[in-house]
Amino acid sequence: MMGSVGKRRLVPALKDWGWCLGIVLAAFAANTIVAMPADDDLREPRQFTYGADGVTNVTLTAAETKVMVGDTPYTSLVYNGSYDAPLIRSRPGGTIRLTLDNRMDEMTNLHFHGMQVSPLDDGDSIFRDTGPHQTGQYVLTLPPGHSPGPYWYHSHFHKGAERQVSGGLSGPILVDGLFDQFPELRGVRERNFVLRNFQKTFTGRLASEIVTGSPSIRTINGQREPDIRIQPGETQLWHIYNVDANQYFRMHLAGLRVQVISQDADTTVKEVVTDEMLLGPSARISILVTGPAPGRYPLTTSAANTGPAGDTYPAATLGTLVSSGDTVPTVRITGAYPQVPDLRRVPVAAHRRYVFQDAEDDANTFYINGRRFDPGRVDTTVKLGDVEEWTLFNPSQELHQFHIHQLDFQVTKINGKPVDFIGYRDNVFIPALGSITLLVPFTDPVILGKFVYHCHIMEHEDGGMMQVVQVVRPADYAQAVKLEPLGGIYGDNQTCAYLRNTGRDAIDATAPAPARTPGSPP
Numbered sequence: 001m002m003g004s005v006g007k008r009r010l011v012p013a014l015k016d017w018g019w020c021l022g023i024v025l026a027a028f029a030a031n032t033i034v035a036m037p038a039d040d041d042l043r044e045p046r047q048f049t050y051g052a053d054g055v056t057n058v059t060l061t062a063a064e065t066k067v068m069v070g071d072t073p074y075t076s077l078v079y080n081g082s083y084d085a086p087l088i089r090s091r092p093g094g095t096i097r098l099t100l101d102n103r104m105d106e107m108t109n110l111h112f113h114g115m116q117v118s119p120l121d122d123g124d125s126i127f128r129d130t131g132p133h134q135t136g137q138y139v140l141t142l143p144p145g146h147s148p149g150p151y152w153y154h155s156h157f158h159k160g161a162e163r164q165v166s167g168g169l170s171g172p173i174l175v176d177g178l179f180d181q182f183p184e185l186r187g188v189r190e191r192n193f194v195l196r197n198f199q200k201t202f203t204g205r206l207a208s209e210i211v212t213g214s215p216s217i218r219t220i221n222g223q224r225e226p227d228i229r230i231q232p233g234e235t236q237l238w239h240i241y242n243v244d245a246n247q248y249f250r251m252h253l254a255g256l257r258v259q260v261i262s263q264d265a266d267t268t269v270k271e272v273v274t275d276e277m278l279l280g281p282s283a284r285i286s287i288l289v290t291g292p293a294p295g296r297y298p299l300t301t302s303a304a305n306t307g308p309a310g311d312t313y314p315a316a317t318l319g320t321l322v323s324s325g326d327t328v329p330t331v332r333i334t335g336a337y338p339q340v341p342d343l344r345r346v347p348v349a350a351h352r353r354y355v356f357q358d359a360e361d362d363a364n365t366f367y368i369n370g371r372r373f374d375p376g377r378v379d380t381t382v383k384l385g386d387v388e389e390w391t392l393f394n395p396s397q398e399l400h401q402f403h404i405h406q407l408d409f410q411v412t413k414i415n416g417k418p419v420d421f422i423g424y425r426d427n428v429f430i431p432a433l434g435s436i437t438l439l440v441p442f443t444d445p446v447i448l449g450k451f452v453y454h455c456h457i458m459e460h461e462d463g464g465m466m467q468v469v470q471v472v473r474p475a476d477y478a479q480a481v482k483l484e485p486l487g488g489i490y491g492d493n494q495t496c497a498y499l500r501n502t503g504r505d506a507i508d509a510t511a512p513a514p515a516r517t518p519g520s521p522p
């Protein structure tokens with residue numbers, strides 16, 4: 001639930017008038033947004049890319065900054081001085097070396113959503129934070145079999161993630177390689193669409209939260225209602241990223257049908273054509289768009305609500321597809337789709353049940369199996385090499401958005417009904433009063449370590465709907481389970497000596513990295 005002032009929210013609000021004012025004014029201002037002139041043509045995000053050695057060097061400077069959204073000045077927490085965060089480009093087998101320069105007066109950290117990289121040491125660990133006016137270092141080594149497509153980075157700082165991401169502390173990552181999977185697409189125009197939801201407060205400063213149900217400004221690459229140019233018949237490849245904290249986008253392109261070739265940077269195993277693109281918080285898709293007859297075609301997001309106890313998002317126009325010029329030949333996929341194992345054919349090592357539940361008496365408290373997040377406790381221990389079946393139940397009157405770090409899963413059932421296999425995912429919503437069944441492959445040795453699964457509606461994540469999983473070598477399983485209440489075998493920061501004798505040595509740097517085949521044992 002969002003947009004309502006829950007019990008816990010009201011108490012600090014009474015102690016802190018500035019904070020209280022922020023919410024009231026956000027609600028007020030949300031209804032007084034003045035029309036702004038539209039931006040021009042859609043621009044590509046600025047980007048950090050890699051050299052011949054495959055290394056992408058990145059510095060993200062997080063600071064309170066006055067930025068422009070459309071023609072509206074706004075003071076927020078953003079990276080590198082812009083509401084439109086830079087794109088980080090990499091490739092399978094590449095390396096991202098990143099410095100997080102925190103010039104804010106508050107803690108922050110980073111998560112690299114969806115990436116199949118190590119959670120250990122200076123990798124993708126959300127258990128490491130960077131203090132105010134400190135720097136943090138991250139080195140991500142992408143296996144040669146890393147799946148290509150759109151990913152994203154964002155603050156995962158517990159209890160501050162919703163606010164920091166809403167303010168702008170999130171941005172896109174693109175892993176090249178889709179053209180290797182579909183060589184016939186080489187030469188088509190590739191574009192990035194980074195979606196955000198902006199709500200201006202009366203003070204012109206970062207709001208504590210978005211007031212759902214009230215008008216807000218949806219931007220693409222920081223632009224408001226840009227024109228997206230195409231020629232009739234032209235094929236373009238669009239990577240669409242939802243980097244907002246809580247927002248659901250239910251997108252339509254004036255009834256035109258598009259081909260989805262990747263969901264959450266997992267290439268589809270067959271042709272998927274649709275006229276609706278639903279992107280929950282954290283979701284990404286890659287689509288092929290064909291230029292229609294000359295004319296203007298609105299790209300819209302329809303009204304959406306997440307259930308009786310949930311949030312309501314009004315419809316909005318995101319931009320306009322402008323088709324003009326000479327008709328050019330359409331490019332189609334003619335070759336085979338890359339295949340990944342259908343995990344329904346793989347033996348299941350364990351069955352687990354997780355209940356994602358709202359607290360009955362507090363709008364800001366959320367549970368998984370009756371417990372709130374505790375970074376010092378491990379909730380689930382898994383043996384490396386196992387494929388597990390997880391059934392996620394949602395007894396709440398609003399949906400929840402499941403995500404697990406470090407790996408992808410296969411959705412097999414929604415509300416108990418089998419679903420078609422079109423490829424893996426890294427997030428999926430659990431319907432209100434419903435369930436989702438997943439097959440989760442803990443098979444890639446790169447995931448050894450400790451990471452989290454959670455609801456990706458960040459208000460819920462900050463409210464406790466998150467748990468810790470440790471993936472260990474089978475020989476360490478009994479010991480790891482014993483250590484669950486103490487934070488597991490990987491310790492606080494995942495760099496302890498014990499770890500080096502249990503996890504990291506399983507990754508043989510001289511051996512060829514494993515292909516991304518979750519069905520095969522490591």
Ligand SMILES: [Cu+2]
Pocket residue numbers: 399400401455456457460461465
């Ligand atoms: Cu949730």
